[in-house]
Amino acid sequence: MRKALLMIAVTAAATCNLKPVVAETKVAETELEAIEQQLEALKIEHEKRIQVLEGSSLNSNGNSKGQSSFNPAISLILDGRYASFDNDPEEYELPGFALGGEAGLGEKGFSVGHTELMMSANVDDKFFGRMTVAIAEHEGSTEVELEEAFIQTLGLGHGLTIKAGRFLSEIGYLNTQHAHSWDFADAPLIYRGLFGNQLIDDGVQLTYVVPVDLFLQVGAEASSGSRFPAGGTSDGVGAWTVFADVGGDLGIEHSWQLGLSHWQADDVEGRASGGHAHGGGDVETPSFDGDSKINALDLVYKWAPNGNPKNTNFKLQFEYFSRQENGGITMLNSGPPLETSSYDGDQNGWYLQATYRFKPQWQTGLRYDRLSSNNTGSDSDVLAEAGLDDEGHTPERISVMVEWVPSEFSRIRLQYNRDDSYEETDNQLFLQYTMSLGSHGAHSF
Amino acid sequence: MFNQRIKKYSFGVLLWLLYANVAHAQIDIFACEPEWAALSRTLGGDAVKVYSATTAQQDPHHIQARPSLIAKVRRADLLVCTGAELEIGWLPLLLRKSGNGKVQPGQEGHFLAADQVSLLEKPAVLDRSLGDIHASGNPHIQFDPRRILQIASALGNRLIIVDPANSELYQKNLQGFTEQWQQAIARWEQSAHPLHGKPIVVSHNNWIYMEQWLGLKKVAVLEPKPGIPPNSTHLSKLLTRLKKSPADMILVASYQNDKSARWLSQKTGMPIVKLAFGPIKNQTLIQWFDQIMSLLVSNPP
Known part of the structure; x- marks a missing residue:
């Protein structure tokens, strides 16, 4: 009974309320939609606000502190090697070239090379400065050598840059690069013969980049001329250099640079080069007075697939130098009477080298050096004693190397030279490490 | 005959000078990476001439300071790069060698995208045994469109400072880009849900x-x-x-x-x-x- 009543009531209610129920659901649906829309709008609003917040709160200027977060940028180059020579490295000579500066083969066996400490920074918005100190062992004593200490204008405008202080001269191509970034463990023979490895002097340099699409740079240097191969005691400007470089790209993968340079010292006084001791007596040292001119041509070509040199790249490098000298040679500590000769020097040489990075961490290279000279003078015996007679020999050398480069900061190199610098062929083997700590500056092309 | 030739030449020189003058009216932009080149083109329109130092095929960490790049920086009015040490291996050298005062750090012509936004992954410890890390944070900011928006607005304002004569154009382009970009973000976010x-x-x-x-x-x-x-x-x-x-x-x-x-x-x-x-x-x-x-x-x- 109760059940039946309930049934009736429910049915009645159902039939009566049928319409309103349907209507209510519709209302609910529209309301829900509205709420959903509101929510969506809120969500978008919220997201926008978050974005703005993210932007404003963390919109910190100065994430990149210019060149480095270290100021000044400090970098340390550690370099060491094991060297083996067939001949005695002390006997090394380069007939036709009077060796000076740091020319030579270095120590036999284990030795540390140039440990370089470099500091550089933008001084302010107008100047950049850099200092490089090399610590090296020379015949048992540790020497600290100031390799570079210069300031340079930053954005002087109109493509002009002025550099002053002690710097690597723009002569040739390799000369402007530090030894640690060379592709071989030793300098090309012509650099060894003419500059004692590298031409560094105190002075001032002006460069101008011409505003054309091709890279075209011209410049001049005036320097004291007090260091080898000027090596004079002249006051004021002892040597000067002019140079021009042109370069560009061929597509994305190929790039090149061609350079011409000229160096001249008009009044060299007493340029000393390596001497020979005779039977325990005083060392007789050849000394040159006169004028000296060097002309140089350099050509560099680089290839990198897709312009990505990191994993694969190829580099071809050629340099030619020729030097004309006029003056006299005096053998210091000789005689009496002092041995002298007039001297008309004509020396030239070139090298060609190629390096190939065949895997991301591996690189190999091949280099060929060749020199020749034709020096004349009033006393050929004196010239011979000064090392300026070519002894009928054409110095040449062939070098092969392979490098493991785990990162851009470390390198381990194995190099073999078949060195015919002088008559006795020398087989030379180097195992060398070069590591760079701290901030690491950019390398030039 | 000879006179005529001279006339012809001088006319040619005149034309060239005119052309050079017109060409100079455009702002030369040196962009380190293609994304900033694209952004500069969009915001600068016809008022700018954009050169991209790299392509998307090149690793921006490892670019050589090639002579051609020095020549481009030499002539640039505005430099647009990522910063955050991404270009540390090449850009400082280009700047030093260019002798161009306008684009040196601190000048109006030196614009770094990373300076306009917050960076992620700023390392707490700087140690090379951890690999090639960037002291100021991860520099690959171009993959966040929200950050791109911030950079665009900063770059638009910078263009106005560097080249006030065309400020209206830059303003208009920035506005247009902002609208399109915001719509695009919504679209991308939806598709990437x-x-x-x-x-x-x-x-x-x-x-x-x-x-x-x-x-x-x-x-x-x-x-x-x-x-x-x-x-x-x-x-x-x-x-x-x-x-x-x-x-x-x-x-x-x-x-x-x-x-x-x-x-x-x-x-x-x-x-x-x-x-x-x-x-x-x-x-x-x-x-x-x-x-x-x-x-x-x-x-x-």
């Missing part, structure tokens, strides 16, 4: 901004340390791990060698998605992002 929370493997840690934006989950990096190429020990470790719990895809940048990625893909069946690291040729930023997003989304999970 299914990607949220998906595990991915990357070859180099240069997708962090995209991971954050789209909610992708990086589960492995092919490089053992940033900038150190993948080695077999590291890869085989990854393989065992990824076999158990595979990711949805391996992300590789267009400039990277994909050898290790291909090896891992063959072993695990995870698909490789190779994305252009910046706009290709004359693509706009929107076209480039459209392409990236469609590649990401079309990849079956």
Whole structure:
């Protein structure tokens, strides 16, 4: 009974309320939609606000502190090697070239090379400065050598840059690069013969980049001329250099640079080069007075697939130098009477080298050096004693190397030279490490 | 006859001078990467001449300071680069050698995108044994469109400062870009919704901004340390791990060698998605992002 009543009531209610129920659901649906829309709008609003917040709160200027977060940028180059020579490295000579500066083969066996400490920074918005100190062992004593200490204008405008202080001269191509970034463990023979490895002097340099699409740079240097191969005691400007470089790209993968340079010292006084001791007596040292001119041509070509040199790249490098000298040679500590000769020097040489990075961490290279000279003078015996007679020999050398480069900061190199610098062929083997700590500056092309 | 020739030549020289003058009226922009070149083109329109120092095929960390680049910086009125030490191996040298005062650090003509936004992954410890890390944070900001918006607005304002004569044009272009870009962001976010929370493997840690934006989950990096190429020990470790719990895809940048990625893909069946690291040729930023997003989304999970 109760059940039946309930049934009736429910049915009645159902039939009566049928319409309103349907209507209510519709209302609910529209309301829900509205709420959903509101929510969506809120969500978008919220997201926008978050974005703005993210932007404003963390919109910190100065994430990149210019060149480095270290100021000044400090970098340390550690370099060491094991060297083996067939001949005695002390006997090394380069007939036709009077060796000076740091020319030579270095120590036999284990030795540390140039440990370089470099500091550089933008001084302010107008100047950049850099200092490089090399610590090296020379015949048992540790020497600290100031390799570079210069300031340079930053954005002087109109493509002009002025550099002053002690710097690597723009002569040739390799000369402007530090030894640690060379592709071989030793300098090309012509650099060894003419500059004692590298031409560094105190002075001032002006460069101008011409505003054309091709890279075209011209410049001049005036320097004291007090260091080898000027090596004079002249006051004021002892040597000067002019140079021009042109370069560009061929597509994305190929790039090149061609350079011409000229160096001249008009009044060299007493340029000393390596001497020979005779039977325990005083060392007789050849000394040159006169004028000296060097002309140089350099050509560099680089290839990198897709312009990505990191994993694969190829580099071809050629340099030619020729030097004309006029003056006299005096053998210091000789005689009496002092041995002298007039001297008309004509020396030239070139090298060609190629390096190939065949895997991301591996690189190999091949280099060929060749020199020749034709020096004349009033006393050929004196010239011979000064090392300026070519002894009928054409110095040449062939070098092969392979490098493991785990990162851009470390390198381990194995190099073999078949060195015919002088008559006795020398087989030379180097195992060398070069590591760079701290901030690491950019390398030039 | 000779006189006529001279006239002809002088007329030619005059024309050339006129042309040079007209050409000079355009602002020369040197962009380090193609994404900033594209942005500069969009914001600058006809008032600017843009040169991109690199392509999407090039690793912006490792560019050589080539003579051609020095020549371009020499003539630039505005330099637009990423900053955050991304270009530390080449840009400082270009700037020093260019002798161009307008684009030196601190000048109006020196614009760094990373300075306009917040950076992720600022390392607490600077130690090279951790690989090639950037002291100021991860510089690959171009994959966050929200950050791009901030950069665009800053660059638009910078263009107005550098070249006030065309300020109206820059303002208009910035406004146009902002609207289009905001719409595009909404579109991309919607299409990328299914990607949220998906595990991915990357070859180099240069997708962090995209991971954050789209909610992708990086589960492995092919490089053992940033900038150190993948080695077999590291890869085989990854393989065992990824076999158990595979990711949805391996992300590789267009400039990277994909050898290790291909090896891992063959072993695990995870698909490789190779994305252009910046706009290709004359693509706009929107076209480039459209392409990236469609590649990401079309990849079956």
